[in-house]
Amino acid sequence: MTPRLPAPIAAAVRPFQQFAKLQASQGILLLFSTAVALIWANSPWSHSYDALWHTEIAVAVGTHVLEKTLLHWINDGLMVVFFFVVGLEIKREILAGELASPRRAALPIAAALGGMIAPALIYLAFNYGGEGARGWGIAMATDIAFALGVLTLAGPRIPVALKVFLVAVAIVDDIGAVLVIALFYSEGVSLTALAGAAGVLVLLALMNRAGVRRPLAYGALGVALWLCFLVSGIHATVAGVLLAMTVPARSDISTERFTHKVRELLTVFDRGNGATVLGDERRQTAALGIEHAVERVGVPLIRLEHTLQPWVAFFIMPLFALANAGVALGGDLASQLRHPVSLGIIFGLVAGKQLGIMSFSLTAVKSGYAHKPASIGWGQIYGTGWLGGIGFTMALFIASLAFEGTELMATAKTAILVASAVSGVAGWTILRLLLPAVGRRQIRRSS
Numbered sequence: 001m002t003p004r005l006p007a008p009i010a011a012a013v014r015p016f017q018q019f020a021k022l023q024a025s026q027g028i029l030l031l032f033s034t035a036v037a038l039i040w041a042n043s044p045w046s047h048s049y050d051a052l053w054h055t056e057i058a059v060a061v062g063t064h065v066l067e068k069t070l071l072h073w074i075n076d077g078l079m080v081v082f083f084f085v086v087g088l089e090i091k092r093e094i095l096a097g098e099l100a101s102p103r104r105a106a107l108p109i110a111a112a113l114g115g116m117i118a119p120a121l122i123y124l125a126f127n128y129g130g131e132g133a134r135g136w137g138i139a140m141a142t143d144i145a146f147a148l149g150v151l152t153l154a155g156p157r158i159p160v161a162l163k164v165f166l167v168a169v170a171i172v173d174d175i176g177a178v179l180v181i182a183l184f185y186s187e188g189v190s191l192t193a194l195a196g197a198a199g200v201l202v203l204l205a206l207m208n209r210a211g212v213r214r215p216l217a218y219g220a221l222g223v224a225l226w227l228c229f230l231v232s233g234i235h236a237t238v239a240g241v242l243l244a245m246t247v248p249a250r251s252d253i254s255t256e257r258f259t260h261k262v263r264e265l266l267t268v269f270d271r272g273n274g275a276t277v278l279g280d281e282r283r284q285t286a287a288l289g290i291e292h293a294v295e296r297v298g299v300p301l302i303r304l305e306h307t308l309q310p311w312v313a314f315f316i317m318p319l320f321a322l323a324n325a326g327v328a329l330g331g332d333l334a335s336q337l338r339h340p341v342s343l344g345i346i347f348g349l350v351a352g353k354q355l356g357i358m359s360f361s362l363t364a365v366k367s368g369y370a371h372k373p374a375s376i377g378w379g380q381i382y383g384t385g386w387l388g389g390i391g392f393t394m395a396l397f398i399a400s401l402a403f404e405g406t407e408l409m410a411t412a413k414t415a416i417l418v419a420s421a422v423s424g425v426a427g428w429t430i431l432r433l434l435l436p437a438v439g440r441r442q443i444r445r446s447s
Contacts, residue, residue: 026313027149030392033321034417041326053323066230074323075400078316080226080240085312086174087244088305095249098168106370107361108168111381114360115169115388116140116176119352123344132341135402135412137180139348141394143420144170145317147387150424154431159380161373166384169357177394178241185401186234193232197239200225204246213248213300235401247304252296265289317393324396327413341408342415349389349419350426357385383430389423391416 040049053074058067068076090099099105119139127133144167151158151166204221212218222243229239251258265286272283336342361381364370372381399412 025149026145026317027147029314029318030143030145030321033318034325034392037322037324037326038329038417041328046328049326071323074320075397076230076236077226079237079320079397081308082312082316082320083178083237083240084222084244085240085305085308086178087241088247088301088308090171090175090241091244091247091249092301092305093168093171098164099171103371105168107364107372108165109172110364110370111165111357111361111385112169112172112176114356114358115142115173115353115385116356118356118359119348122352123348126340126344126347130340132339132344132403132408135341135344135399135408137177137184137398138391138395138402138412138416139345139352140173140180141177141391141398142170142173142353142388143390143392143394144174145313146390146392146420146424147427150387150390150428151384151431154428158431159373159375161375162380162384165373165376165381166387169384169388173388174394177398178238181235181398181401182238185398189233190231193228194234197225197228197232200228201242201246204243208246208248211248211252213252215300215304218243218247218300237397244301247301249299249301251299253293255297258293258297261293262290265293320393320397324400325413325417327410327417329414333414336411336414337418339411341403341411342418345391345395345412345415346419346422349391349395349416350422353389353423354382354385354427357388358382361385377434379434380431383427383434386423386427386430389427390420392420395420 037049040046053069053071055070056067057070057073058065060066093099098108120136123136123139124133127135147166147170148163151163200221204218204225207217207221222239225243226236226239230236253261269283269286269290272280272286277283277287337346358378358381361370361372362378365372372378395416396413399409399416403409403412
């Protein structure tokens with residue numbers, strides 16, 4: 001049995017628990033999509049796998065034509081929505097989450113920095129000056145869906161603080177990944193296109209200041225922003241994060257005014273005489289007023305995040321995995337895994353992530369820079385550091401930017417899958433061994 005939380009605490013953590021359940025489901029679906037991609041790419045019908053994702057699709061407006069393969073539409077188009085949701089999560093965490101307070105943010109920031117620096121250095125130790133040096137950013141990535149899914153599968157005694165820690169580390173890791181993509185995986189920058197993107201961003205910021213709250217308005221300018229980045233030389237997915245930064249994160253009315261208004265309208269609604277709302281004009285007016293009040297007190301950032309998260313979790317990410325995880329495993333697999341790119345990715349994700357997260361966390365706490373929650377132990381942080389080695393989605397994405405069109409792409413994909421599997425199994429095993437004893441101590445303290 002797990003100890004029951006007091007009602008106020010349970011109410012506070014319930015949204016996060018629902019989020020964690022969603023991420024666990026996403027991890028399972030991603031695993032299924034990956035398995036389908038691998039089986040398909042190594043089946044007698046493997047030619048259809050390559051042919052499907054390299055199908056040319058064109059969008060024409062007058063004389064302007066935008067033509068890309070289906071794979072590029074997914075990686076440069078749909079993935080913008082994924083990065084937009086990541087941006088919304090980053091903004092929420094900075095404004096009101098684990099990154100809002102310097103004291104609370106210090107530990108996950110330190111852990112994430114260690115989890116990015118150590119893997120990148122290990123990768124470069126194998127590849128510096130070689131043909132695979134460009135892929136150093138691959139080993140820095142952490143897949144929050146898979147990592148949180150494995151953490152949830154470790155058992156019901158997982159402390160909420162440990163899940164919060166992992167999510168916060170992954171959010172900081174995502175910030176680092178976006179910066180790496182923007183600064184190091186962009187080529188041939190067009191100043192004209194960037195000027196256009198800057199102009200669109202200014203318009204978006206002015207809309208925010210003017211109190212515009214309609215998602216459609218931000219979506220329309222978001223498409224223009226995406227197009228500017230698409231031709232700028234900076235990867236188009238960065239547009240998703242920048243667009244998210246302009247979405248309003250505040251209510252249009254105060255909670256006190258909302259409560260007062262709704263109470264007044266409920267009183268009017270209760271005084272109605274009709275048996276149904278349809279037959280009572282007073283109740284219709286009151287219901288519309290309540291709906292308008294709810295719209296004004298709602299936060300566009302939260303509304304968009306909740307609306308788009310299921311689409312990202314259950315459509316965009318599985319489709320991305322299906323399109324990118326298919327790698328032919330024929331030939332000399334052992335020789336492929338001995339390639340410096342493979343060694344850099346595997347040792348970077350498997351060894352670098354857990355050593356970097358653990359050492360930077362320990363240093364930050366011992367130096368007084370950060371505070372470790374009392375409900376989680378160092379062993380649990382170490383086990384969670386192993387889960388950070390599940391790179392998958394972001395690692396595959398960066399690999400596509402670093403090695404697209406080269407033979408190293410297949411090598412990198414294979415290494416990412418191997419490293420993610422090893423990290424996930426090891427992290428799950430460590431947490432399963434540690435958590436039962438911790439759970440028993442917590443139960444004894446609560447009784």
